[in-house]
Amino acid sequence: MEPSELAAKDPAFMSAVERNLIAGAVMCASDESGDARIFAKKLAAELENRGVEIHTDCKVTDFVSQRGCVKGVSTEKGGFSADRVVLSSGVASRALARKIGMTIPVLPVKGYSVTVPIIDENRVPIASCTDLKHRLVISRLGMRLRVAGFAEIGSDEVCDTSRAAAARDRLEELFPNAADYQSFENWTGFRPMTPDGAPIIGEAETLKNVWFNTGHGTLGWTLSHGTAQLLTDMIAGRETALDVKPYKIKRSYVSDRLG
Secondary structure, eight states: OOHHHHHHHOGGGHHHHHTTOOOOOOOOTTOOOOOHHHHHHHHHHHHHHTTOOOOOSOOEEEEEEETTEEEEEEETTEEEEOSOEEEOOGGGHHHHHHTTTOOOOOEEEEEEEEEEEBSOGGGSOSSOEEETTTTEEEEEETTEEEEEEEEEESOOOOOOHHHHHHHHHHHHHHSTTSBOTTSOEEEEEEEEEOTTSOOEEEEOSSSBTEEEEEOOGGGHHHHHHHHHHHHHHHHHTOOOSSOSGGGOSSOOOSOGGGO
């Protein structure tokens, strides 16, 4: 849509449109956004209501096996027996995979987010939006406004305040007076990226009944339901809704289009 159409659809963009900051827009009517933390807490509560035991702050240090089959895991708080183990540990998956003699192509890519408190809801966009020029995603979380983006290869946990400030400045440029931009919260986290961007789903070749569900990159929550269903069907030996070949541990990580 044209900038004027965007401003008519969502008045929060009016200021940016008037200053010629927007060339045009594409609206995805089915897009949604949410608070992953709230979702995770409610999911955990529902699982506990159904009898599931959840152990937090319980780092896995190794796998326990017998005759080529997993029998459980060792943790900093003791051992746990298991018939099957799902390895879904984000950027830590690579180190855990080495424990069973496997190397998986999952590397950390650092991203940034800046969150500010909303002071004028009428100046906040009604839906999540993506700034393609600056590669930033903007989303409302209750009475907070968040901008996230950037990609730094490596595992350096230091927050580059200049990068965070650049994201915050762009947010303020697009939506002036929408939030208190001086009361900001910077955050960095690591995306578990694979070379082709697709997650790794499947059984380990070196230890039976260890399953991978990792490498979701920037789309962890987005893909979580689908990959969980796919993995469940694989473990149960059922027919899967999708072809699992693109998600195999051993696959070609170079697109045919690139040669």
